[in-house]
């Protein structure tokens with residue numbers, strides 16, 4: 627079988643997008659990993675499938691799989707690419723607000739141009755049980771044990787789980803070691819995306835993320851939302867923040883509890899093609 631795909635990225639966080647609007651999702655986990663292989667497949671951080679909505683209030687559903695074949699509930703850079711793909715397919719106009727359904731619930735996308743999208747990502751979730759993160763009560767900071775050290779983290783869900791660590795220097799070589807360990811920390815029952823954030827001022831952050839299921843990425847949209855939300859809750863940033871990642875910058879707007887958080891940034895097409903799907907092994 628030949629699988630038609632579109633290769634896209636949101637500031638370097640790269641995706642393979644599948645049009646599954648008229649048919650079921652065609653791959654198993656081994657085939658997803660084969661497609662993700664950067665040497666023998668196409669390569670991606672996440673695979674995105676655009677499917678018919680299950681929730682009748684939404685126009686479409688999108689599924690998310692990491693490069694290791696694991697599913698995720700949300701993908702910030704990915705949802706902007708889904709919106710740009712729908713715009714190119716004639717299903718979404720510039721300036722139009724449309725609710726689309728992710729595995730963790732609906733979000734509202736609005737293309738600002740062919741390659742720029744703003745998204746109502748919903749409200750950040752701090753209740754530990756809903757992240758899920760093992761803690762008795764909501765707190766701005768949690769002390770966790772990691773590789774014989776105590777690390778001070780924030781924990782939040784943006785539809786997927788995030789640990790946020792503030793650092794003075796993003797070039798500190800210790801982060802290379804801590805990122806993968808934090809991603810698999812046992813207090814996060816489903817793992818976590820591990821964000822290391824340097825606060826430059828009240829409106830400007832620098833961030834690197836070791837993603838669950840994908841490793842270090844050039845950008846993580848939900849990671850940028852999570853870092854902003856954690857620092858906003860601590861009173862350390864204003865309501866509008868530029869988050870600079872290795873692949874580019876996202877703008878995050880949040881006025882606090884009771885309000886949705888908005889993420890704005892680019893979405894780009896790289897190329898499209900067909901991939902010969904290997905036979906299922908299971």
Ligand SMILES: N[C@@H](CCC[C@H](N)C(=O)O)C(=O)O
Nearest residue numbers: 698701702703786846847848
């Ligand atoms: N790159 C994404 C997040 C993708 C999913 C994540 N690795 C997870 O497992 O939750 C983004 O832009 O948000």
